[in-house]
Amino acid sequence: xxxxxxxxxKSRPVGTPVAANFEMVSVELAAPGPxxxxxxxxxxxxxxxxxxRMNDVKSYSPPFALGExxxxxxxxxVTVSNDPSLKVGDLxxxxxxxxxxxxxxxxxxxxxxxFGLPPQTFLGIAGMPGMTAWVGLLKIAALKDGDVVFVSGAxxxxxxxxxxxxxxxxxxxxxxxxxADKVAFLKSxxxxxxxxxxxxxxxxxxxxxxxxxxxxVYFENVGGAHMDAxxxxxxxxxxxxxxxxxxxxxxxxxxxxxxxxxxxxxxxxRLQGFIVSNHFDVLPEFLKDMSGWITGGKLKWKETVDEGxxxxxxxxxxxxxxxxxxxxxxxxx
Amino acid sequence: xxxxxxxxxKSRPVGTPVAANFEMVSVELAAPGPxxxxxxxxxxxxxxxxxxRMNDVKSYSPPFALGExxxxxxxxxVTVSNDPSLKVGDLxxxxxxxxxxxxxxxxxxxxxxxFGLPPQTFLGIAGMPGMTAWVGLLKIAALKDGDVVFVSGAxxxxxxxxxxxxxxxxxxxxxxxxxADKVAFLKSxxxxxxxxxxxxxxxxxxxxxxxxxxxxVYFENVGGAHMDAxxxxxxxxxxxxxxxxxxxxxxxxxxxxxxxxxxxxxxxxRLQGFIVSNHFDVLPEFLKDMSGWITGGKLKWKETVDEGxxxxxxxxxxxxxxxxxxxxxxxxx
Numbered sequence: 001x002x003x004x005x006x007x008x009x010k011s012r013p014v015g016t017p018v019a020a021n022f023e024m025v026s027v028e029l030a031a032p033g034p035x036x037x038x039x040x041x042x043x044x045x046x047x048x049x050x051x052x053r054m055n056d057v058k059s060y061s062p063p064f065a066l067g068e069x070x071x072x073x074x075x076x077x078v079t080v081s082n083d084p085s086l087k088v089g090d091l092x093x094x095x096x097x098x099x100x101x102x103x104x105x106x107x108x109x110x111x112x113x114x115f116g117l118p119p120q121t122f123l124g125i126a127g128m129p130g131m132t133a134w135v136g137l138l139k140i141a142a143l144k145d146g147d148v149v150f151v152s153g154a155x156x157x158x159x160x161x162x163x164x165x166x167x168x169x170x171x172x173x174x175x176x177x178x179x180a181d182k183v184a185f186l187k188s189x190x191x192x193x194x195x196x197x198x199x200x201x202x203x204x205x206x207x208x209x210x211x212x213x214x215x216x217v218y219f220e221n222v223g224g225a226h227m228d229a230x231x232x233x234x235x236x237x238x239x240x241x242x243x244x245x246x247x248x249x250x251x252x253x254x255x256x257x258x259x260x261x262x263x264x265x266x267x268x269x270r271l272q273g274f275i276v277s278n279h280f281d282v283l284p285e286f287l288k289d290m291s292g293w294i295t296g297g298k299l300k301w302k303e304t305v306d307e308g309x310x311x312x313x314x315x316x317x318x319x320x321x322x323x324x325x326x327x328x329x330x331x332x333x
Numbered sequence: 334x335x336x337x338x339x340x341x342x343k344s345r346p347v348g349t350p351v352a353a354n355f356e357m358v359s360v361e362l363a364a365p366g367p368x369x370x371x372x373x374x375x376x377x378x379x380x381x382x383x384x385x386r387m388n389d390v391k392s393y394s395p396p397f398a399l400g401e402x403x404x405x406x407x408x409x410x411v412t413v414s415n416d417p418s419l420k421v422g423d424l425x426x427x428x429x430x431x432x433x434x435x436x437x438x439x440x441x442x443x444x445x446x447x448f449g450l451p452p453q454t455f456l457g458i459a460g461m462p463g464m465t466a467w468v469g470l471l472k473i474a475a476l477k478d479g480d481v482v483f484v485s486g487a488x489x490x491x492x493x494x495x496x497x498x499x500x501x502x503x504x505x506x507x508x509x510x511x512x513a514d515k516v517a518f519l520k521s522x523x524x525x526x527x528x529x530x531x532x533x534x535x536x537x538x539x540x541x542x543x544x545x546x547x548x549x550v551y552f553e554n555v556g557g558a559h560m561d562a563x564x565x566x567x568x569x570x571x572x573x574x575x576x577x578x579x580x581x582x583x584x585x586x587x588x589x590x591x592x593x594x595x596x597x598x599x600x601x602x603r604l605q606g607f608i609v610s611n612h613f614d615v616l617p618e619f620l621k622d623m624s625g626w627i628t629g630g631k632l633k634w635k636e637t638v639d640e641g642x643x644x645x646x647x648x649x650x651x652x653x654x655x656x657x658x659x660x661x662x663x664x665x666x
Contacts, residue, residue, distance in 0.1 A: 052599065059599045060569070060599050223594075236393070255595060256592070257590010257591060258590060259587055259588040259589070260588070261556075261604075264575050264606035265578060265608075266385065266392045266606070266608070271597060271603070272603045272604075273596075273598040273601045
């Protein structure tokens with residue numbers, strides 16, 4: 001028998017999640033059955049989208065069940081294998097995060113070839129957040145020559161990749177983030193203009209100053225006043241990729257009211273929401289681009305790492321306090 | 334010399350325009366010069382978009398100048414011609430509305446072949462409003478089989494055409510409008526479900542009831558609470574054509590704040606603003622469809638007609654009180 005500690009959703013958060021919404025539970029894993037493997041997780045990810053799954057609301061992914069382990073991306077090592085497709089020591093990727101170990105049919109995990117990269121990269125720049133950045137900027141916003149690009153949440157796991165892809169392709173990029181550390185990180189990855197939104201009283205004025213001729217692409221991670229500023233600064237035919245609106249995920253009562261949406265009419269702006277999992281058809285194209293950029297040393301990334309399953313809820317809560325720069329991860333073993 | 338009365342913008346409206354913002358002025362027209370024609374207008378249009386041109390704000394069309402005649406679509410008859418391309422009695426279309434008569438180079442007016450239709454049709458269903466409906470529904474929202482369609486301002490010049498094109502193509506259509514007359518008109522043109530928004534306390538609940546499985550296309554003419562309701566009722570991958578937001582055109586101070594925009598992320602909704610004048614490449618396709626439908630008796634339209642240039646400002650003001658059903662027109666002679 002193997003002991004695994006896992007994080008259950010104990011109660012549904014109202015507003016900003018708190019530690020008491022989560023519970024750590026020890027479970028004993030039986031030996032895996034025929035065709036199954038046992039995996040010890042080495043890394044798990046916490047991502048803002050998980051907040052939505054904590055509500056009892058039908059959305060693009062089903063709500064987390066109360067009293068059960070939550071799900072999310074994880075990297076682990078096979079410790080027992082009853083299937084010929086995987087052997088002990090193999091690295092695998094799964095959606096069985098939020099736990100130290102698990103049994104699963106061999107077909108329910110994906111063998112991971114890291115191409116020499118650190119494995120946790122596949123929870124970040126080379127994984128879902130990286131692909132979200134790539135799809136949103138290149139496919140949804142349909143970046144084209146000469147576009148001025150504005151990215152909110154620009155120091156995060158997704159935003160920092162958006163900034164760098166746009167810079168690689170020769171664009172002027174304005175990023176917004178909160179606090180001096182993030183501002184410094186954004187400058188270090190080549191962001192032309194950085195707005196510290198926590199230091200600005202008038203975000204629209206700050207954006208107009210950073211992009212005096214306006215913006216053509218907005219990559220939306222934050223929502224709220226950022227959306228109003230982007231609409232105000234948009235040039236005709238601007239394209240907005242709506243990836244997330246983290247400022248609104250914990251809203252209780254009324255959400256922020258976007259006042260400038262009317263500008264989308266006169267300026268022929270396109271706003272397009274998207275979920276990366278609907279775009280897996282472009283996975284080969286993404287991997288080709290991204291592996292080339294990473295091995296060519298053209299992309300930088302940052303990780304904020306907490307250790308131990310017991311600290312996973314706290315790592316998740318940091319996302320909403322803006323306490324991570326780059327990818328927020330939990331190292332499990 | 335010919336006397337023409339014309340409507341000048343006397344002062345820029347703050348909020349809802351009032352009669353005092355306009356001034357009727359008599360001018361004497363000289364004989365037209367070489368290559369010019371003199372035209373007596375028979376019809377002029379008033380449209381909601383003109384409100385935007387009354388502000389001193391750079392937009393897709395320049396602001397109206399104070400102390401000068403405003404512009405807008407008009408149909409007229411050539412009364413003097415100094416150019417071989419036009420003869421006395423020819424019907425012509427121009428942007429020289431808001432006046433009884435004018436001189437212009439022959440090339441600045443378009444000869445109108447009515448194909449047996451009433452000439453004023455070319456200010457409505459067969460003109461800019463009809464083309465706006467066609468472009469917005471078929472090109473911007475990219476209507477496809479099985480879509481459930483929601484149209485706000487559905488009894489207006491644009492909305493009533495959207496409703497009918499969607500019905501011609503076999504769709505379920507929900508229309509919103511204000512008051513019993515408009516509701517009756519919408520039922521007469523085949524709208525499946527009609528929401529009298531003035532009689533509803535909760536527009537979202539009314540829309541959910543009218544479209545229990547959700548909407549795939551929203552044709553936006555009204556803005557405000559209509560946008561929030563459409564976002565709430567939208568199915569995944571819904572497409573919104575943003576044509577106008579008449580409820581917000583006269584806002585002073587803060588606009589209505591749209592609270593549900595975050596739903597565009599999880600539902601992968603596309604919101605696309607558009608201006609019909611950027612889509613003249615599809616004019617032949619529009620005219621082919623529309624002439625076929627009109628001559629086939631498949632489209633109905635309604636006009637609200639005021640008479641006399643002195644009543645043009647009043648006709649314009651009716652648009653914002655919802656006092657028109659179908660196309661609002663001014664008959665000039």
